[in-house]
Amino acid sequence: MSVLIETMSTAEAASLVEGCVDAGTAAVTGLLEGVRRSYAWLRRSSVQLLFERRYGVRTAEVVSLDEFGLGHQERVYYSAANWQTLRRTLPLRDVGEHDVFIDLGSGMGRMVLEAASRYPFRKVIGVELSEQLNDIARENIANTRLRLRCADIDLVRSDVLEYEIPDDVSVVFLNNPFRGEIFAAAIEKLLATVDRNPRPVTVIYFNPVEEAFLLGTGRFRHLRTVTRGRRAPEDDSPFGTVRVYAITERAGA
Numbered sequence: 001m002s003v004l005i006e007t008m009s010t011a012e013a014a015s016l017v018e019g020c021v022d023a024g025t026a027a028v029t030g031l032l033e034g035v036r037r038s039y040a041w042l043r044r045s046s047v048q049l050l051f052e053r054r055y056g057v058r059t060a061e062v063v064s065l066d067e068f069g070l071g072h073q074e075r076v077y078y079s080a081a082n083w084q085t086l087r088r089t090l091p092l093r094d095v096g097e098h099d100v101f102i103d104l105g106s107g108m109g110r111m112v113l114e115a116a117s118r119y120p121f122r123k124v125i126g127v128e129l130s131e132q133l134n135d136i137a138r139e140n141i142a143n144t145r146l147r148l149r150c151a152d153i154d155l156v157r158s159d160v161l162e163y164e165i166p167d168d169v170s171v172v173f174l175n176n177p178f179r180g181e182i183f184a185a186a187i188e189k190l191l192a193t194v195d196r197n198p199r200p201v202t203v204i205y206f207n208p209v210e211e212a213f214l215l216g217t218g219r220f221r222h223l224r225t226v227t228r229g230r231r232a233p234e235d236d237s238p239f240g241t242v243r244v245y246a247i248t249e250r251a252g253a
Helices: 002-007 010-055 085-089 110-118 131-143 180-196 211-216
Strands: 100-104 123-128 153-157 171-174 202-206 220-227 241-247
Touching (some): 085 202, 085 220, 085 241, 110 153, 110 171, 123 131, 131 153, 180 211, 180 241, 202 211
Parallel strands (some): 100 171, 123 153, 171 202
Antiparallel strands (some): 202 241, 220 241
16 A cells, blocks of 8 residues: 555545545435435325325325236336325316316326315216226225315226227326327327317326327327426436326317
């Protein structure tokens, strides 16, 4: 070690020290970022559980569809969107008494509950593949302590590939419920309803993994993005974001 010190130039020594300091700073920064993320996750989880207790519902679990024999590479596990996702993305003034809300992949009914309790929708629909999850959603609707502004709630147990989206739906919610060809087929069904009955339709997409497909149809106009928590400028991951679109008319219509 003494030989190294004796033969090292001042500049080299300074560079070595600076490198050690940078490495130490990076390690501390990484540790602090990890702690911050863990704290943020814990805080969000605690808030979600408080909502569950307050409202007398059960929607906070993460469930693999494999548990119900419904596993598929294009179908995603059940994990509810955050409470108040609609509050942050859908202004109350934009919903009237003639509007109809639908959640494709409604799970245990969290967004159905939020839509029915906060907004004056004429009807709220939840479509869910799993009979078990849909049954839990029914229990949540029956037992909730939330005051529901919309009394007409329809929880449908159906595969989205077989379900015909009603021609009066005006707000669509998706929490990354399916991908690939299944997603494409569902969007084609949605666009078909707009073509049969031209009307304004808003799409709220939580964790928008298939955004490229939406925009590639030429029928979806991005309105706004709502991000949960702080994100680095270079972080373009769809996870943790909600993106809102308007469906446009078919060209030449």
